[in-house]
Amino acid sequence: MQFSNIGIIGAGTMGIGMCIDLAFHGMSSVLVDISDDTLESAKAEITKIVRFAPLLDKTLPKMDSDNVLNKIKFTTNIEDVAECEFIVENVTENWGIKETVYKQLSKICNAEACFAVNTSCISITKVGSVTERPDKVIGIHFMNPVYLKKSVEVIKGFHTSEETINTTQCFLKQLNKEAIIVNDLPGFVSNRISHLFMNEAAFVVQDGVAKPSQVDEIFKKCFNHKMGPLETADLIGLDTVVNSLDILYESYQDPKFRCCPLLRKMVDAKLLGKKSGKGFYTY
Ligand SMILES: NC(=O)c1ccc[n+]([C@@H]2O[C@H](COP(=O)([O-])OP(=O)(O)OC[C@H]3O[C@@H](n4cnc5c(N)ncnc54)[C@H](O)[C@@H]3O)[C@@H](O)[C@H]2O)c1
Structure with a gap:
């Protein structure tokens, strides 16, 4: 074919x-x-x-x-x-x-x-x-x-x-x-796991534990990941990440998927990541 x-x-x-x-x-x-x-x-x-x-x-x-x-x-x-x-x-x-x-x-x-x-x-x-x-x-x-x-x-x-x-x-x-x-279950394998990661990374920044670059550096330099969770969120688009977290929360009715308020605030402010020129980083 x-x-x-x-x-x-x-x-x-x-x-x-x-x-x-x-x-x-x-x-x-x-x-x-x-x-x-x-x-x-x-x-x-x-x-x-x-x-x-x-x-x-x-x-x-x-x-x-x-x-x-x-x-x-x-x-x-x-x-x-x-x-x-x-x-x-x-x-x-x-x-x-x-x-x-x-x-x-x-x-x-x-x-x-x-x-x-x-x-x-x-x-x-x-x-x-x-x-x-x-x-x-x-x-x-x-x-x-x-x-x-x-x-x-x-x-x-x-x-x-x-x-x-x-x-x-x-x-x-x-x-x-x-x-x-x-x-088939919402989020499948990749996003059911990765969105927990990206969301918690946003909470870490919101709570003042570390700057976005420090969060990502820890994943890249200590865990040898190619990209950190916040760079990944910026690449995907923060609006898409928020929509996905909302779908996961609604689907599983599990508070572990509650969207970080900082992510929602950034989307409201039109900081959507790479596609809008600014997110956790400036492009
Ligand atoms: N961005 C990623 O990294 C990524 C990765 C894998 C899968 N996805 C999924 O792929 C899909 C698209 O994501 P994206 O990042 O390209 O989103 P996006 O927001 O960049 O683009 C979505 C596009 O759909 C268009 N659209 C809306 N309603 C439409 C309609 N009725 N008919 C035709 N077009 C319409 C919008 O105008 C927009 O241009 C989403 O479901 C997303 O979850 C995204």
Whole structure:
């Protein structure tokens, strides 16, 4: 099975990374977002990333940014994905927003198309329940930045079929990515654990125990982690981290997932991390 044209919903951090990675692997995409302004920003960001990405990883192709942009159809009309063979949804981490999108996709897309949910925490079984094809709904938790990461967490929903898992494996093989397949509960493996980490790091800063750089240095220099928890939170986007913590808290009804007030305050102040130019660090 060879894929050539993929539907990408959401032109934020992950949607942009997806379209670049698809182009690097010879695939086209239809990129959907809700406003022309967002799509224009996405074009500018893609142009920038395509220029510097091969400097970060020598194995990435050196492509002309126009050639990459020509492989992407930018649109605000979700019906443009009707003919796509496979859909990767990357909209805001908010159940109401995702639910509306999946109800639309369920009606628009051809019956054979699989829906890959790129979510940090939302249950794949819950997403499947609002479509008419829960057997074709699967979680692919891509890592950020998508074009640099060689492995992904794949999540089987309650009704996800073996056929959908095989189709997903073929898709990921074409992107040269390894799948680590796990079962479905909110946050899966990666974010159920990592969000506790990032949240507690924010509490440490809020409580005046250490500065952000000291927290991250301890993880990098003492534990040999590549990145510290607060750098990671900035890279993900603090709004996405807060939304994910809220989903984990609501899903498990466990106080261990209560969101640090400092994180919420930073989001209210529009300090969203790397994507807004300021978070725990300035970019
Ligand atoms: N940022 C990360 O590191 C990361 C990693 C893995 C997974 N995720 C998950 O991927 C998803 C996207 O995350 P992100 O960081 O790209 O978020 P983001 O906030 O950067 O982008 C989300 C985009 O979705 C768009 N959108 C909202 N409603 C829409 C609709 N109805 N139709 C089309 N587009 C719509 C928004 O305009 C925005 O451009 C989230 O579910 C997140 O949890 C994020």
